[in-house]
Amino acid sequence: MTGNDLVDALAAAQGLxxxxxxxxxxxxxxxxxxxxxxxDEVAIAGFGKFATKKSPARDGRNPSTGESMTIKASTKIAFKPAKALKDKVNG
Known part of the structure; x- marks a missing residue:
């Protein structure tokens, strides 16, 4: 489903x-x-939670050259589905 599909579904369901x-x-x-x-954490009841997670800097290796390098620290976003969503997906 794309963003446009969501827009179409919302428009049809709500008469917008x-x-x-x-x-x-x-x-x-x-x-x-x-x-x-x-x-901030975003929790949507019955759907799930969006939360950020810090990833520390670490040593890595360039796969094409084999050269060692440092991978910068970053912030990632994670989604954890609610039990209701897991149950719906799993039947």
Missing amino acids: TKADAKKAVDFLFGAIGDAAARG
């Missing part, structure tokens, strides 16, 4: 124009992204 549904979908994902950028 596609433009209004797109604004709603864009706002929702924008709010989740903004919260993640601040380091």
